[in-house]
Amino acid sequence: MNRGSSKGWHRALIGLLALAFAGPAPAQEVGPARGSLVLAGGGSRDGAILERFLELAGGPQAPIVVIPTAGGGAEYGPYWRGLLPLRRAGATNLTVLHTADRRQAESEDFVRPLRAARGVWFTGGRQWRLADAYLGTRVERELWALLERGGVIGGTSAGATIQGSYLARGDTRTNTIMMGDHERGFGFLKNVAVDQHLLKRNRQFDLIEIVRAHPEILGIGLDENTAIVVRGDRFEVIGSSYVAIYDHRRTLDSGGLFYLLAPGDRFDLAARQALRPSPAEEPLERVVERPWPAVEHER
Secondary structure, three states: OOHHHHHHHHHHHHHHHHHHHHOOOOOOOOOOOOOEEEEEOOOOOOHHHHHHHHHHHOOOOOOEEEEOHHHOOOOOOOOOHHHHHHHHOOOOOEEEOOOOOHHHHOOHHHHHHHHHOOEEEEOOOOHHHHHHHHOOOHHHHHHHHHHHOOOEEEEEOHHHHOOEEEOOOOOOOOOOOOOOOOOEOOOOEEEEEEEOOOOOOOOOOOHHHHHHHOOOOEEEEEOOOEEEEEEOOEEEEEEOOOEEEEOOOEEEOOOOOOEEEOOOOEEEOOOOEEEEOOOOOEEOOOEEEOOOOOOOOOO
């Protein structure tokens, strides 16, 4: 063996040993493996949330598909007023996509705009309408494909809740029933239930019902004009109010069943660890590893 080939063999061996000791790359446990999510709690006064969404999509000129189906309207034209917040944020390339017909949601012509999109934005309304129209259809498959190619999916109010795996307030009769006749969302966030309009509508205690019934689920409550930006298994809080975390394994040291994150705070979804922004990302104080207390159920 000559000296050149010997050096090459040694380099290859070192590379193989490094891979063996490094092990496989960690898989995402909760968030999407690629792409980004923006989940907003309703309200439209904080333009920075939509500006961040457009930035993640590639800028104001990026092709964006807007899906208003949660609103329950029969038709949404190009001059629909629900596009105004995105236009104020600078978006110039918007396409509205809407149907309540699952057969149409399976058609090639209908999903074509999704294949060219860099971002999708779901507007508010009732989240079960999105489930009825799109779960299990080609639309849902194209949403996953968008994330896989590095795009961004965002939504406000119902458009945030549908992104969790458990569909909070999914009942067709009223939005006050937390565990209703629709319980499955798109699952871009696994083992997560998302609520919205949290403090504005005095909903801060409502997710407790879901997390008590399903202790494996992480509850995330979003106040208005506030959002989380998810990349992999981490999210950052942006906006002007608070995000509440409901984790059956953790409470405040005072016994509180949820705790609040402020703008700038970060959260590790896999470790379920809240982090304050600092050079060392310090864990949130006063959150302790302690299961929620049991409750007596009425017989």
